[in-house]
Amino acid sequence: MNVVLSVPGKFHTFDLARELHARQALVGVYTGYPRFKLQQERLPADKIRSWPWVQTPYMAMMPRKHWLGKRLVHEWEWLTKTTLDAHVARHLPDCDVFVGLSGSALWSGQAARARGARYVCDRGSAHIRVQDNLLREEADRWGIPFDGIDPRVIEREEAEYAEADCITVPSSFSVRSFVQSGVPAHKLRLLPYGVNLSMFQPSGQPHAQRFDVLYVGGMNLNKGIPYLLQAYQRLQHPHKSLTLAGDASVAFIERMKQIGIWSDDIRVLGHVPQSELKVLMSQSHVMVLPSVQDGFGMVLSQAMACGCVVIGSEHTGAQDLFDDGVEGFIVPPRDSDAIAGRLQALADDPDLRMQMSGKALLRVQRAGGWRDYGELAYATYQSLRAG
Secondary structure, X not given: OOEEEEEOOOOOHHHHHHHHHHOOOEEEEEEOOOHXXXXXXXXXXXXXXXXXXXXXXXXXXXXHHHHXXXXXXXXXXXXXXXXXXXXXXXXXXXXXXXXXXXXXXXXXXXXXXXXXXXXXXXXXXOOHHHHHHHHHHHHHHXXXXXXXXXXXXXXXXXXXHHHOOEEEEOOHHHHHHHHHOOOOHHHEEEOOOOOOOOOOOOOOOOOOOOEEEEEEOOOOHHHOHHHHHHHHHHOOOOOEEEEEEOOOOHHHHHHHHHHOOOOOOOEEEEOOOHHHHHHHHHOOOEEEEOOOOOOOOHHHHHHHHOOOEEEEEOOOOHHHOOOEOOOEEEEOOOOHHHHHHHHHHHHHOHHHHHHHHHHHHHHHHHOOOOHHHHHHHHHHHHHHHOO
């Protein structure tokens, strides 16, 4: 079986590429990333087809994209997807299965099908309209400006869903969002993501006299951070802390202060390299991912691999990763009371936290990192090719 992949950046696609290459099934992976950014991906050079002419300058402008204005940023993002798609459609090699990240593979998927290959639309989140609706609701609830997802992006993704022979998604939440949006269930395949066990492993212990809460991710409407802030205010512990690691937003923080749910003792780190992130996870008592829309929160499995107990909402893929009350806690989205209750239970019972920590570590290790994901993806593509 011969498989071609396409992705504007890297995401999980390069983890998939390595698994397919190990099974001698990878023809190549197209990406908008420049080659110098891909030297650590452990793939032969001839398997990487870089087309960086639009994505690379966009990446260079990311720290200063607020200078560009929303309209120009949207146009640039649109071009990174459509120009890569057009390039892949023109240069697609012979293959049995073509896998393209949603939003950037409509024309290349059509080209693949015209040549007798199967087209897999790889979607990492909920159905695009469900995502847009959830984010609009969050913006209204918290008074945060949001223009909605670009209508061109929504139209293009829905065209991909219709064109594809199969749509792969990483969580049961994502599956439900597609079915509720009218996509036939038989067209969907559940492929939960893996974790890099060589990178994420226990690297220290939480402080015995403290209770340190961690959040990892960006400050955006997807992530449900206000519910964590509300829960943290209710948490009772003499030496508690909350650390936010990930891209920070001054405007978001100011809005949370205006609402009155931001605490002065919250630590904002900004971006944290993975080599440092594993230490941060290992030394935290719990990591919370309260997302209202998250196809699969890979930070949950990363934290579990470090022995950190996790609390994830039902919209993070938590239900596909661990059992509620065993390796971590699963809470409804937008439920600060549920988060606060689980935090307090862990703070009040150190033995419970230690038991769950050990079980979380074992659960992730049994999955073998990205191995299970690769095996399931390979079997899915084989079945699809066989009709």
